[in-house]
Amino acid sequence: MPTVQEIRQASADGEPLTMLTAYDAPTAGIVDAAGIDLILVGDSMGNAVLGYDSTLPVTVEEMASHTGAVARAAEDALVVADMPFMSYGTTDGAGVENAGRLVKDAGANAVKLESGPHTVALTERLVNLGIPVMAHLGLTPQRLNQVGYSRQGTTEAAAEEIRELAERHEAAGAFSLVLEHVPGDLAAEVTAALDIPVIGIGAGPETDGQVLVLTDVIGLSESAPPFAAEFGDARGEIEDAVTAYREAVEDGDFP
Numbered sequence: 001m002p003t004v005q006e007i008r009q010a011s012a013d014g015e016p017l018t019m020l021t022a023y024d025a026p027t028a029g030i031v032d033a034a035g036i037d038l039i040l041v042g043d044s045m046g047n048a049v050l051g052y053d054s055t056l057p058v059t060v061e062e063m064a065s066h067t068g069a070v071a072r073a074a075e076d077a078l079v080v081a082d083m084p085f086m087s088y089g090t091t092d093g094a095g096v097e098n099a100g101r102l103v104k105d106a107g108a109n110a111v112k113l114e115s116g117p118h119t120v121a122l123t124e125r126l127v128n129l130g131i132p133v134m135a136h137l138g139l140t141p142q143r144l145n146q147v148g149y150s151r152q153g154t155t156e157a158a159a160e161e162i163r164e165l166a167e168r169h170e171a172a173g174a175f176s177l178v179l180e181h182v183p184g185d186l187a188a189e190v191t192a193a194l195d196i197p198v199i200g201i202g203a204g205p206e207t208d209g210q211v212l213v214l215t216d217v218i219g220l221s222e223s224a225p226p227f228a229a230e231f232g233d234a235r236g237e238i239e240d241a242v243t244a245y246r247e248a249v250e251d252g253d254f255p
Protein backbone atom coordinates (compact mmCIF):
# COMPACT_ATOMS: atom_id res chain seq x y z
CA MET A 1 0.00 0.00 0.00
CA PRO A 2 1.53 3.34 -0.98
CA THR A 3 1.44 6.31 1.37
CA VAL A 4 -0.10 9.56 0.20
CA GLN A 5 3.47 10.94 0.02
CA GLU A 6 4.35 8.18 -2.46
CA ILE A 7 1.28 9.08 -4.53
CA ARG A 8 2.40 12.73 -4.52
CA GLN A 9 5.93 11.69 -5.49
CA ALA A 10 4.73 9.49 -8.38
CA SER A 11 2.77 12.45 -9.70
CA ALA A 12 5.71 14.84 -9.23
CA ASP A 13 7.82 12.34 -11.24
CA GLY A 14 5.39 12.84 -14.12
CA GLU A 15 3.38 9.64 -13.82
CA PRO A 16 -0.30 10.27 -14.75
CA LEU A 17 -2.34 9.11 -11.74
CA THR A 18 -5.16 6.64 -12.36
CA MET A 19 -8.14 6.34 -10.03
CA LEU A 20 -11.32 4.28 -10.41
CA THR A 21 -14.18 3.61 -8.05
CA ALA A 22 -14.93 0.16 -6.65
CA TYR A 23 -17.57 -0.85 -4.13
CA ASP A 24 -16.95 -4.55 -3.46
CA ALA A 25 -14.15 -7.07 -3.06
CA PRO A 26 -14.17 -8.81 -6.48
CA THR A 27 -14.11 -5.60 -8.51
CA ALA A 28 -11.62 -3.95 -6.14
CA GLY A 29 -9.34 -6.96 -6.61
CA ILE A 30 -9.53 -6.60 -10.39
CA VAL A 31 -8.90 -2.84 -10.29
CA ASP A 32 -6.00 -3.31 -7.86
CA ALA A 33 -4.35 -6.08 -9.89
CA ALA A 34 -4.70 -3.98 -13.06
CA GLY A 35 -2.35 -1.40 -11.55
CA ILE A 36 -4.75 1.47 -10.82
CA ASP A 37 -3.05 3.83 -8.33
CA LEU A 38 -6.03 4.82 -6.18
CA ILE A 39 -9.38 3.10 -5.55
CA LEU A 40 -12.21 5.42 -4.57
CA VAL A 41 -15.09 3.93 -2.63
CA GLY A 42 -17.29 6.68 -4.01
CA ASP A 43 -20.68 7.70 -2.72
CA SER A 44 -21.61 7.20 -6.41
CA MET A 45 -22.21 3.71 -4.95
CA GLY A 46 -25.69 5.13 -4.15
CA ASN A 47 -26.80 5.29 -7.77
CA ALA A 48 -24.20 2.95 -9.28
CA VAL A 49 -24.89 -0.16 -7.16
CA LEU A 50 -27.40 0.50 -4.36
CA GLY A 51 -30.32 1.50 -6.59
CA TYR A 52 -30.84 5.02 -5.23
CA ASP A 53 -31.51 7.96 -7.58
CA SER A 54 -28.55 9.98 -6.31
CA THR A 55 -25.72 9.92 -3.77
CA LEU A 56 -27.75 11.74 -1.11
CA PRO A 57 -29.29 8.73 0.73
CA VAL A 58 -25.94 6.93 1.22
CA THR A 59 -25.13 6.42 4.92
CA VAL A 60 -21.88 6.16 6.86
CA GLU A 61 -22.85 2.54 7.67
CA GLU A 62 -23.14 1.71 3.95
CA MET A 63 -19.85 3.47 3.18
CA ALA A 64 -18.09 1.64 6.03
CA SER A 65 -19.43 -1.77 4.97
CA HIS A 66 -18.36 -1.39 1.33
CA THR A 67 -15.07 0.32 2.22
CA GLY A 68 -14.25 -2.72 4.35
CA ALA A 69 -14.84 -5.03 1.38
CA VAL A 70 -12.64 -2.91 -0.89
CA ALA A 71 -9.87 -2.48 1.69
CA ARG A 72 -9.73 -6.25 2.29
CA ALA A 73 -9.27 -6.87 -1.45
CA ALA A 74 -6.84 -4.06 -2.35
CA GLU A 75 -3.14 -4.89 -2.00
CA ASP A 76 -1.32 -2.14 -3.89
CA ALA A 77 -3.77 0.70 -4.47
CA LEU A 78 -4.44 3.51 -2.00
CA VAL A 79 -8.06 3.21 -0.80
CA VAL A 80 -9.96 6.50 -0.50
CA ALA A 81 -13.48 6.54 0.99
CA ASP A 82 -16.02 9.26 0.24
CA MET A 83 -17.60 10.90 3.25
CA PRO A 84 -21.36 10.68 2.49
CA PHE A 85 -23.84 13.56 2.51
CA MET A 86 -24.45 15.04 5.99
CA SER A 87 -21.66 13.02 7.63
CA TYR A 88 -19.38 16.10 7.83
CA GLY A 89 -19.72 19.85 7.72
CA THR A 90 -22.51 19.85 10.28
CA THR A 91 -20.15 19.95 13.25
CA ASP A 92 -16.40 19.28 13.18
CA GLY A 93 -16.94 16.61 15.83
CA ALA A 94 -19.29 14.61 13.61
CA GLY A 95 -16.93 14.94 10.63
CA VAL A 96 -13.95 13.76 12.65
CA GLU A 97 -15.88 10.85 14.15
CA ASN A 98 -17.25 9.67 10.79
CA ALA A 99 -13.89 9.98 9.04
CA GLY A 100 -12.44 7.96 11.92
CA ARG A 101 -14.99 5.20 11.32
CA LEU A 102 -14.00 4.94 7.64
CA VAL A 103 -10.27 4.80 8.42
CA LYS A 104 -10.10 3.10 11.83
CA ASP A 105 -12.97 0.61 11.49
CA ALA A 106 -13.34 0.10 7.72
CA GLY A 107 -9.69 0.33 6.69
CA ALA A 108 -9.64 3.26 4.26
CA ASN A 109 -6.25 4.94 3.80
CA ALA A 110 -7.79 8.38 3.21
CA VAL A 111 -11.14 10.15 2.97
CA LYS A 112 -12.58 12.47 0.34
CA LEU A 113 -14.87 15.38 1.23
CA GLU A 114 -16.90 17.48 -1.18
CA SER A 115 -15.16 20.73 -0.37
CA GLY A 116 -16.32 24.26 0.33
CA PRO A 117 -15.51 27.11 2.70
CA HIS A 118 -16.91 24.93 5.50
CA THR A 119 -14.37 22.09 4.97
CA VAL A 120 -11.09 24.04 5.23
CA ALA A 121 -10.85 23.74 9.03
CA LEU A 122 -12.09 20.13 9.01
CA THR A 123 -9.48 19.20 6.40
CA GLU A 124 -6.72 20.63 8.63
CA ARG A 125 -8.11 18.87 11.70
CA LEU A 126 -8.29 15.46 9.99
CA VAL A 127 -4.79 15.80 8.53
CA ASN A 128 -3.43 16.67 11.98
CA LEU A 129 -5.07 13.50 13.33
CA GLY A 130 -3.36 11.35 10.69
CA ILE A 131 -6.25 11.03 8.23
CA PRO A 132 -5.19 12.05 4.71
CA VAL A 133 -7.83 14.16 2.95
CA MET A 134 -8.62 14.38 -0.74
CA ALA A 135 -10.50 17.59 -1.59
CA HIS A 136 -13.24 17.72 -4.28
CA LEU A 137 -14.28 20.90 -6.12
CA GLY A 138 -16.24 21.84 -9.25
CA LEU A 139 -19.35 19.69 -9.57
CA THR A 140 -20.02 18.37 -6.07
CA PRO A 141 -23.00 16.01 -6.52
CA GLN A 142 -24.08 16.24 -2.86
CA ARG A 143 -25.28 19.76 -3.82
CA LEU A 144 -27.67 18.24 -6.39
CA ASN A 145 -30.65 20.22 -5.07
CA GLN A 146 -28.74 23.50 -5.52
CA VAL A 147 -26.85 23.07 -8.79
CA GLY A 148 -28.04 19.85 -10.47
CA TYR A 149 -25.31 18.03 -12.39
CA SER A 150 -24.33 20.98 -14.58
CA ARG A 151 -20.80 22.03 -15.45
CA GLN A 152 -19.26 24.34 -12.81
CA GLY A 153 -16.73 27.18 -12.95
CA THR A 154 -18.10 28.57 -16.19
CA THR A 155 -18.25 32.23 -15.08
CA GLU A 156 -15.16 34.18 -14.02
CA ALA A 157 -16.56 34.57 -10.49
CA ALA A 158 -17.23 30.83 -10.19
CA ALA A 159 -13.81 29.98 -11.63
CA GLU A 160 -12.16 32.34 -9.13
CA GLU A 161 -14.01 30.70 -6.24
CA ILE A 162 -12.74 27.27 -7.35
CA ARG A 163 -9.14 28.56 -7.70
CA GLU A 164 -9.30 30.11 -4.23
CA LEU A 165 -10.85 27.05 -2.55
CA ALA A 166 -8.28 24.80 -4.24
CA GLU A 167 -5.44 26.89 -2.77
CA ARG A 168 -7.08 26.98 0.66
CA HIS A 169 -7.50 23.19 0.76
CA GLU A 170 -3.90 22.64 -0.35
CA ALA A 171 -2.80 24.99 2.45
CA ALA A 172 -5.02 23.07 4.90
CA GLY A 173 -3.09 19.92 4.07
CA ALA A 174 -5.18 18.05 1.46
CA PHE A 175 -2.91 15.55 -0.35
CA SER A 176 -4.82 15.70 -3.64
CA LEU A 177 -7.80 17.40 -5.28
CA VAL A 178 -10.57 15.97 -7.46
CA LEU A 179 -11.87 18.53 -9.95
CA GLU A 180 -15.20 17.48 -11.50
CA HIS A 181 -17.04 18.75 -14.61
CA VAL A 182 -15.26 22.09 -15.09
CA PRO A 183 -13.81 23.67 -18.26
CA GLY A 184 -10.47 22.17 -19.28
CA ASP A 185 -8.66 25.51 -19.24
CA LEU A 186 -9.73 26.12 -15.61
CA ALA A 187 -8.58 22.61 -14.66
CA ALA A 188 -5.23 23.26 -16.36
CA GLU A 189 -4.80 26.53 -14.41
CA VAL A 190 -5.63 24.91 -11.07
CA THR A 191 -3.29 22.00 -11.85
CA ALA A 192 -0.45 24.41 -12.63
CA ALA A 193 -1.13 26.50 -9.50
CA LEU A 194 -1.14 23.61 -7.00
CA ASP A 195 1.72 21.43 -5.77
CA ILE A 196 -0.64 18.56 -4.87
CA PRO A 197 -1.89 16.28 -7.67
CA VAL A 198 -5.17 17.30 -9.30
CA ILE A 199 -7.29 14.36 -10.51
CA GLY A 200 -9.89 15.31 -13.09
CA ILE A 201 -13.27 13.88 -14.09
CA GLY A 202 -14.90 15.72 -16.98
CA ALA A 203 -12.15 18.34 -16.56
CA GLY A 204 -10.09 17.85 -19.73
CA PRO A 205 -6.69 16.23 -20.35
CA GLU A 206 -4.38 18.62 -18.48
CA THR A 207 -4.79 17.44 -14.89
CA ASP A 208 -2.26 15.19 -13.10
CA GLY A 209 -4.60 12.21 -13.27
CA GLN A 210 -8.06 10.96 -14.17
CA VAL A 211 -10.90 9.29 -12.26
CA LEU A 212 -14.10 7.66 -13.51
CA VAL A 213 -16.84 5.51 -12.02
CA LEU A 214 -16.08 1.80 -12.56
CA THR A 215 -19.57 0.83 -13.73
CA ASP A 216 -19.38 3.56 -16.42
CA VAL A 217 -15.92 2.37 -17.59
CA ILE A 218 -16.89 -1.31 -17.86
CA GLY A 219 -20.22 -0.63 -19.56
CA LEU A 220 -22.52 -1.64 -16.71
CA SER A 221 -24.20 1.68 -15.79
CA GLU A 222 -27.78 2.26 -16.89
CA SER A 223 -26.95 5.93 -17.35
CA ALA A 224 -23.64 7.73 -17.25
CA PRO A 225 -22.53 11.37 -17.40
CA PRO A 226 -21.67 12.88 -20.80
CA PHE A 227 -17.95 12.96 -19.88
CA ALA A 228 -17.74 9.25 -18.98
CA ALA A 229 -16.38 6.64 -21.39
CA GLU A 230 -17.07 2.91 -21.86
CA PHE A 231 -14.00 0.72 -22.26
CA GLY A 232 -15.95 -2.55 -22.17
CA ASP A 233 -19.41 -4.16 -22.31
CA ALA A 234 -19.94 -5.76 -18.90
CA ARG A 235 -23.72 -5.50 -19.22
CA GLY A 236 -23.59 -7.50 -22.46
CA GLU A 237 -21.19 -10.05 -20.93
CA ILE A 238 -23.43 -10.56 -17.89
CA GLU A 239 -26.58 -10.80 -20.05
CA ASP A 240 -24.89 -13.42 -22.27
CA ALA A 241 -23.72 -15.51 -19.30
CA VAL A 242 -27.07 -15.37 -17.49
CA THR A 243 -29.01 -16.22 -20.66
CA ALA A 244 -26.63 -19.09 -21.47
CA TYR A 245 -27.12 -20.46 -17.93
CA ARG A 246 -30.92 -20.22 -18.14
CA GLU A 247 -30.99 -21.93 -21.54
CA ALA A 248 -28.61 -24.67 -20.40
CA VAL A 249 -30.82 -25.49 -17.40
CA GLU A 250 -34.07 -25.28 -19.39
CA ASP A 251 -32.59 -27.45 -22.17
CA GLY A 252 -31.25 -30.07 -19.76
CA ASP A 253 -27.62 -29.34 -20.73
CA PHE A 254 -26.62 -28.25 -17.19
CA PRO A 255 -25.82 -29.85 -14.87
Ligand SMILES: Nc1nc(=O)c2c([nH]1)NC[C@@H]1CN(c3ccc(C(=O)N[C@@H](CCC(=O)O)C(=O)O)cc3)CN21
Pocket residue numbers: 043044047048055139141148149150151181212213215216221223224225226228
Ligand atom coordinates in the same frame (compact mmCIF):
# COMPACT_ATOMS: atom_id res chain seq x y z
N1 LIG B 1 -22.41 6.31 -12.65
C1 LIG B 1 -22.02 7.50 -12.19
N2 LIG B 1 -21.03 8.16 -12.80
C2 LIG B 1 -20.63 9.39 -12.35
O1 LIG B 1 -19.67 9.95 -12.93
C3 LIG B 1 -21.30 9.95 -11.23
C4 LIG B 1 -22.30 9.21 -10.60
N3 LIG B 1 -22.67 8.00 -11.11
N4 LIG B 1 -22.95 9.66 -9.49
C5 LIG B 1 -22.42 10.82 -8.81
C6 LIG B 1 -21.97 11.82 -9.79
C7 LIG B 1 -23.07 12.40 -10.65
N5 LIG B 1 -22.38 12.72 -11.87
C8 LIG B 1 -23.00 13.29 -12.99
C9 LIG B 1 -24.24 12.86 -13.39
C10 LIG B 1 -24.86 13.41 -14.49
C11 LIG B 1 -24.22 14.40 -15.21
C12 LIG B 1 -24.93 14.99 -16.39
O2 LIG B 1 -25.76 14.31 -17.01
N6 LIG B 1 -24.69 16.25 -16.76
C13 LIG B 1 -25.37 16.86 -17.91
C14 LIG B 1 -26.68 17.47 -17.47
C15 LIG B 1 -26.49 18.56 -16.48
C16 LIG B 1 -27.78 19.10 -15.82
O3 LIG B 1 -28.45 18.35 -15.08
O4 LIG B 1 -28.08 20.28 -16.04
C17 LIG B 1 -24.44 17.88 -18.54
O5 LIG B 1 -24.62 18.14 -19.73
O6 LIG B 1 -23.56 18.40 -17.86
C18 LIG B 1 -22.97 14.86 -14.81
C19 LIG B 1 -22.36 14.29 -13.70
C20 LIG B 1 -20.99 12.31 -11.78
N7 LIG B 1 -21.01 11.27 -10.76
Ligand SMILES: CC(C)C(=O)C(=O)O
Pocket residue numbers: 021040041042043044045082178180201211212213
Ligand atom coordinates in the same frame (compact mmCIF):
# COMPACT_ATOMS: atom_id res chain seq x y z
C1 LIG C 1 -16.92 10.60 -9.34
C2 LIG C 1 -16.06 10.57 -8.11
C3 LIG C 1 -15.08 11.68 -8.08
C4 LIG C 1 -16.88 10.49 -6.85
O1 LIG C 1 -16.90 11.36 -6.02
C5 LIG C 1 -17.71 9.30 -6.66
O2 LIG C 1 -17.56 8.31 -7.41
O3 LIG C 1 -18.53 9.31 -5.73
Ligand SMILES: [Mg+2]
Pocket residue numbers: 042043044055082
Ligand atom coordinates in the same frame (compact mmCIF):
# COMPACT_ATOMS: atom_id res chain seq x y z
MG1 LIG D 1 -18.48 11.10 -4.60
